[in-house]
Structure formats: structure tokens, C-alpha cells
Amino acid sequence: MRIGIIGAGLTGLTAAFELTRRGHKVTLWEKENAVGGEAAAFDIGGNRLEKFYHHIFMSDKALLGLLTELDLASSLQWLPSHVGYYYSGKIHNFTTPVDLLRFKPLGITDRLRLGLVSLYLQRYTQWQNFEGITAQEWLLKNAGKRSYEVIWGPLLRGKFGDTAPQISMAWLWGRIRMRLGSRRQGIGQERLGYLKGSFGRLGESLAQRVQSGGGAIYLGTPVKRLAIQDGRVAGAILTNGDISSQDAIIATISSPSFLSLVPEMPSEYAGKVGQTRYLAALCMVLTLKGQFSPVYWLNIGDSTFPFVATIEQTNFVSPSEYGGKRILYVSNYLPASSPLFRMTADELLKHYLPFLQKINPRFDTGWIGEYHLFKEEYAQPVVPINYSGQIPAHSTPIKGLYLSNTTQIYPEDRGMNQAIQLGFKIAGLVA
Ligand SMILES: Cc1cc2nc3c(=O)[nH]c(=O)nc-3n(C[C@H](O)[C@H](O)[C@H](O)COP(=O)(O)OP(=O)(O)OC[C@H]3O[C@@H](n4cnc5c(N)ncnc54)[C@H](O)[C@@H]3O)c2cc1C
Missing domain, CATH: 1.10.3110 (protoporphyrinogen ix oxidase, domain 3)
Incomplete structure (x- = not known):
């Protein structure tokens, strides 16, 4: 079968890996210029680092199995995590x-x-x-x-x-x-798992396996619309107007993005898909000259703060992995309509600075080397009561068209392990 997959995050890549292995002709389109989606990495301190902080749990069995299959298991480390809670102007240890x-x-x-x-x-x-x-x-x-x-x-x-x-x-x-x-x-x-050289390697390694198995991956190639004929998916329409004909298509993108590709989706299914709301993630990464706090993961228990946690990567992984630099993420979940989501990196840093100084009064801009800002509009599905009744099926009413995304993993929370499970599941269903 010719199977098209939209999105080269871990769900799309795992599905592509499995379907290629089963002998299908797979084509994968990714709108960004790199694979990995939310678990993608970038260059920093002579190493690679996730755009959004990432670690895994011992219960992440699907991911652990895949690391073994991809010959990456020897790069996995189980490191002690130091957790803190900022409350009433103080860091409390919660390890x-x-x-x-x-x-x-x-x-x-x-x-x-x-x-x-x-x-x-x-x-x-x-x-x-x-x-x-x-x-x-x-x-x-x-x-x-x-x-x-x-x-x-x-x-x-x-x-x-x-x-x-x-x-x-x-x-x-x-x-x-x-x-x-x-x-x-x-x-x-608690011990958390971290892949030496970043979890970005997972997506990159999957992509290599897909390509060496005969699958095609097109980066910087957003799918603009889906071609539907007689109630069945016929192919994907790309931004240059080209149509790529397929027997089946799997969308691994957020629910609002999916609906925008198929305006002809029957209203009952579209209503279910459109029901889930999301919060956006806003993540600033700073390289610092010194240690910001003694903990890896610091939750902020003060609602006057404009961010929800600081995650100090180099209190988890040694600074020597990043050329001696200290790395701090400043993390936020918020509605995409929030003014903070539209701020530039400079504006946001200025806004965050006095609050970072409340946590560490010695901290000032002189400590900061590089800074990077990463945004994800559809990061966290909002899960209200009786959510199981509002989860859309993977098979859509349009024949040959499937949806597989983080709104469908309840009651588990989203994560790389769940993306990998979803990828294998949807591959099995489509095949
Ligand atoms: C702040 C943050 C922290 C996290 N921390 C952890 C952690 O510690 N541990 C953990 O296990 N997980 C963590 N996660 C979650 C984990 O990264 C995700 O659940 C997982 O990577 C989702 O994979 P996915 O393939 O389902 O979706 P995505 O990664 O979102 O992939 C979807 C892909 O589709 C592409 N796309 C969208 N529209 C189109 C289009 N029209 N055409 C072509 N391509 C398109 C996107 O660019 C993207 O690459 C975190 C996520 C965030 C945001």
C-alpha cells in the first residue's frame, strides 16, 4: 500500500518505521526543516539539547524497547533527579x-x-x-x-x-x-532516564531507518489540504499545489491543524475532534555562567510568577556535556491567546528577569550567554471529566484517513513513550 504520513514527530516516525518494515511504500511530510517534533533538539555548548526539556521514566516500556531496537540503549543513563518547590519565597526540597x-x-x-x-x-x-x-x-x-x-x-x-x-x-x-x-x-x-546527546537522536535514528527501508521523508514540506474523492482520501496537497496520491493517510498532527486540512470532514466526527482544547508551551533556554539553583526541576508555587517551572538541565546532566556551560529552561504553559505567547525572546527575558532574581537574588543579565525561545501552540490537551466519551476514533469517516495524536492517549499523559505506542498502534491498524 502507498501510505502517506503527516508529521515527523515520534508518532509519525514510529508509524513510518513500522510500516516500512512491513513492506509498505511510505511517504512522510514534515513542515519543519528537521524531524522530532516536540522532541526535536538543537545545537548548544558543542552538544545537542531538546528544545523542550525531556527525560523518561522507568515505566516507559515502549520507548525503552525502541531504544534497544535502534541500538541506542547503551547511550541511556538513569540519573538521580533533584526536585524542588518554590513557595513563600523559598526553595523547598521535594526529592x-x-x-x-x-x-x-x-x-x-x-x-x-x-x-x-x-x-x-x-x-x-x-x-x-x-x-x-x-x-x-x-x-x-x-x-x-x-x-x-x-x-x-x-x-x-x-x-x-x-x-x-x-x-x-x-x-x-x-x-x-x-x-x-x-x-x-x-x-x-527518583531516577530519570536521559539519552546521551539528547532525545533528538531517537527521531533522527528512526528517520534513518525509514529512509534505508525505502521510505521517503520530505522536510520543510507542510501538507496544505487533503484530496477527498467519493468519501475516500485520494492524496495530500502540498503548498506548491502538487498532489501526492496515496491509498491511506495518517495524520499525526494536532486536532485543529488536522481539521483545517479536511473541511469536508463529516460534522459529527469533526465536532468530536474539535472539542478538545489545548494549552501552548513556551520555553526559554538560557546558557549561564553559574549554577542558578541546587535543583533540577523547580515547580513554582506562586501565582504572581509569569512562568510555572525552571528546569536546570545541568543539575541533571553534567555541565561538562555542554562545554562547561550551565543550562536553564524557563517553562510556561498558557493559552496561545496570552500576550506572553506573542512576545519576542528579548521581551520575555526582560519580563522574567525580576522573578528569576526572586529565586536567586545574585542572578543578573551578566550571567546569561545565549538565549533561545521555543513555542508550541498545541502542546497540552485539556482533559476534563468524562473525557473518554469525547475521544475521536483513529479511523475517520473518510475511508483511508486516520488520526493519531496526543488527544487519544487518555488516561495517560502525553510523552514520547505514548507517541511511540501510538505510532505502533496506528501502523498496525492501517496495515
Ligand atoms: C514543554 C514540553 C516538555 C515535554 N517533556 C517531555 C518529557 O520530559 N518526557 C516525555 O516523554 N515527553 C515530553 N514531552 C512530550 C513529547 O515530546 C510529545 O508528547 C511527543 O514528542 C509528541 O509526538 P507527536 O509525534 O505525537 O507530536 P509532535 O511532536 O507534535 O509531531 C507532530 C509533527 O507534525 C508536524 N506538522 C504539523 N502540521 C503539519 C502539516 N500541515 N504538514 C506537515 N507536518 C506538520 C509538526 O511540525 C510536528 O513535527 C514534552 C513536550 C513539551 C511541549
């Missing part, structure tokens, strides 16, 4: 469960309750029971009002902004299980 017991802003009863709730969620398997209740409601009832105000509320707002009160408890369950699965027996220090 081990003992740190939680020392967290003074909560009384001892709330701290114990928080620990018990985390253990309970890690062991509980019937996530369907969480479908009809919001995370806010469940946490207020089970972890308590104070824990919600101090910890859970700010964390949920950091990830989902104003939509935080709508988020399903089933989503939070998936997220917590994934995270605690990277601690030994659920209680030791």
Missing part, C-alpha cells in the same frame, strides 16, 4: 518522601495525609472510577483544603492555567502513577 515530611508550610497531619494520598494513587488501578470527578474536587476531599491551596492547586494551575478546576482526576491519576513509577519501590529517590 524524597522524607522531604515531604519536612515541608513546614503544611502541618504534620496534612503532610502525612499528602503522603498517604500519593501512596494510595500509586497502588490504585481502577482509574475509571475517577472519570466523573475533577482532580480539584477529589483532592480537596481526600488531601485536604490546605494541601490543595499550597501544593496541588498551584501545580494544576501551572500545567492547565484557568482550566485547572475542570481537569479530570483520571488524568492526575495517570500522571502520578507514571511519576512515582520512577522511584525504587515507589519510595526511594
Whole structure:
């Protein structure tokens, strides 16, 4: 079969890899000039680094299997992670469960309750029971009002902004299980996986396998429309007007981008696809002369801050990997309509600076070497209660046309592992 794939992120590349291996004639189009999508990397400090911070968990089995298949497993390192929480003008260590017991802003009863709730969620398997209740409601009832105000509320707002009160408890369950699965027996220090030379290598290696297996990859080639004839997909229309005829097409792009390619999509399916809202990701990468903080991942529990976390790559991976430079990500999730999303790198840095100085008062612009800004409009699907009923099927009502994206992995949270699982799944379905 001739199979076209839109998007060379990890979903599209994995599907292309599998379909090429099964003997299909695969053509993959990517609008950017490089493969990898959200997990793409760029050059910095003589090495490669993800545009958006990336690590993996021990529970990421599909990804671990693929690394072995691609002969990349020997480059994977399991490194201790240092997690912190910025609250009331102070960095609190949150690396081990003992740190939680020392967290003074909560009384001892709330701290114990928080620990018990985390253990309970890690062991509980019937996530369907969480479908009809919001995370806010469940946490207020089970972890308590104070824990919600101090910890859970700010964390949920950091990830989902104003939509935080709508988020399903089933989503939070998936997220917590994934995270605690990277601690030994659920209680030791967390270890996270990192691929030497960046996870960008994963996409690049998949692309090489696709090409050596006879598949074609066109970079800098956005698909503009799909050609539909008699209720079946006939091919992809590119920006230069060329039509590439195909027997089947898999779209691995965001739901709004997908709908814009097929205005003739029947309204019931289009309505379902169009229902999911997204938050955008805004990520600034700075190279610094010195260490910014002692932690790798610092969640910000202060709603006056214009960003939600700092991620100091070089508190995770040694600075020697980047020519001795320190690397800091300043991360944000926000609606794409936010004025911050439209700011230039210079404007945003100026806006962030006083808040970075609140975390580290010694920090100033003299510390900064390079800075880069990366944006992703459709980064995080918003997952409200009873979301399973609003997930569109992979097979669309247009024959031969398939959709496979991060809105379809619930109750798991989006990640490279889920993209790889999706890629294999859709390849099997189409083949
Ligand atoms: C800030 C941030 C941090 C993250 N951290 C982690 C992490 O620590 N660990 C982890 O496992 N995952 C992480 N992820 C998630 C992970 O990177 C993604 O879930 C995964 O890479 C998604 O892959 P995908 O192929 O489904 O989508 P994408 O990577 O979005 O790929 C879709 C591709 O389609 C292309 N495209 C769009 N429209 C068109 C068109 N019309 N024509 C042609 N091409 C088109 C896009 O350019 C893109 O390359 C993070 C993501 C973000 C944003």
C-alpha cells in the first residue's frame, strides 16, 4: 500500500518505521526543516539539547524497547533527579518522601495525609472510577483544603492555567502513577532516564531507518489540504499545489491543524475532534555562567510568577556535556491567546528577569550567554471529566484517513513513550 504520513514527530516516525518494515511504500511530510517534533533538539555548548526539556521514566516500556531496537540503549543513563518547590519565597526540597515530611508550610497531619494520598494513587488501578470527578474536587476531599491551596492547586494551575478546576482526576491519576513509577519501590529517590546527546537522536535514528527501508521523508514540506474523492482520501496537497496520491493517510498532527486540512470532514466526527482544547508551551533556554539553583526541576508555587517551572538541565546532566556551560529552561504553559505567547525572546527575558532574581537574588543579565525561545501552540490537551466519551476514533469517516495524536492517549499523559505506542498502534491498524 502507498501510505502517506503527516508529521515527523515520534508518532509519525514510529508509524513510518513500522510500516516500512512491513513492506509498505511510505511517504512522510514534515513542515519543519528537521524531524522530532516536540522532541526535536538543537545545537548548544558543542552538544545537542531538546528544545523542550525531556527525560523518561522507568515505566516507559515502549520507548525503552525502541531504544534497544535502534541500538541506542547503551547511550541511556538513569540519573538521580533533584526536585524542588518554590513557595513563600523559598526553595523547598521535594526529592524524597522524607522531604515531604519536612515541608513546614503544611502541618504534620496534612503532610502525612499528602503522603498517604500519593501512596494510595500509586497502588490504585481502577482509574475509571475517577472519570466523573475533577482532580480539584477529589483532592480537596481526600488531601485536604490546605494541601490543595499550597501544593496541588498551584501545580494544576501551572500545567492547565484557568482550566485547572475542570481537569479530570483520571488524568492526575495517570500522571502520578507514571511519576512515582520512577522511584525504587515507589519510595526511594527518583531516577530519570536521559539519552546521551539528547532525545533528538531517537527521531533522527528512526528517520534513518525509514529512509534505508525505502521510505521517503520530505522536510520543510507542510501538507496544505487533503484530496477527498467519493468519501475516500485520494492524496495530500502540498503548498506548491502538487498532489501526492496515496491509498491511506495518517495524520499525526494536532486536532485543529488536522481539521483545517479536511473541511469536508463529516460534522459529527469533526465536532468530536474539535472539542478538545489545548494549552501552548513556551520555553526559554538560557546558557549561564553559574549554577542558578541546587535543583533540577523547580515547580513554582506562586501565582504572581509569569512562568510555572525552571528546569536546570545541568543539575541533571553534567555541565561538562555542554562545554562547561550551565543550562536553564524557563517553562510556561498558557493559552496561545496570552500576550506572553506573542512576545519576542528579548521581551520575555526582560519580563522574567525580576522573578528569576526572586529565586536567586545574585542572578543578573551578566550571567546569561545565549538565549533561545521555543513555542508550541498545541502542546497540552485539556482533559476534563468524562473525557473518554469525547475521544475521536483513529479511523475517520473518510475511508483511508486516520488520526493519531496526543488527544487519544487518555488516561495517560502525553510523552514520547505514548507517541511511540501510538505510532505502533496506528501502523498496525492501517496495515
Ligand atoms: C514543554 C514540553 C516538555 C515535554 N517533556 C517531555 C518529557 O520530559 N518526557 C516525555 O516523554 N515527553 C515530553 N514531552 C512530550 C513529547 O515530546 C510529545 O508528547 C511527543 O514528542 C509528541 O509526538 P507527536 O509525534 O505525537 O507530536 P509532535 O511532536 O507534535 O509531531 C507532530 C509533527 O507534525 C508536524 N506538522 C504539523 N502540521 C503539519 C502539516 N500541515 N504538514 C506537515 N507536518 C506538520 C509538526 O511540525 C510536528 O513535527 C514534552 C513536550 C513539551 C511541549
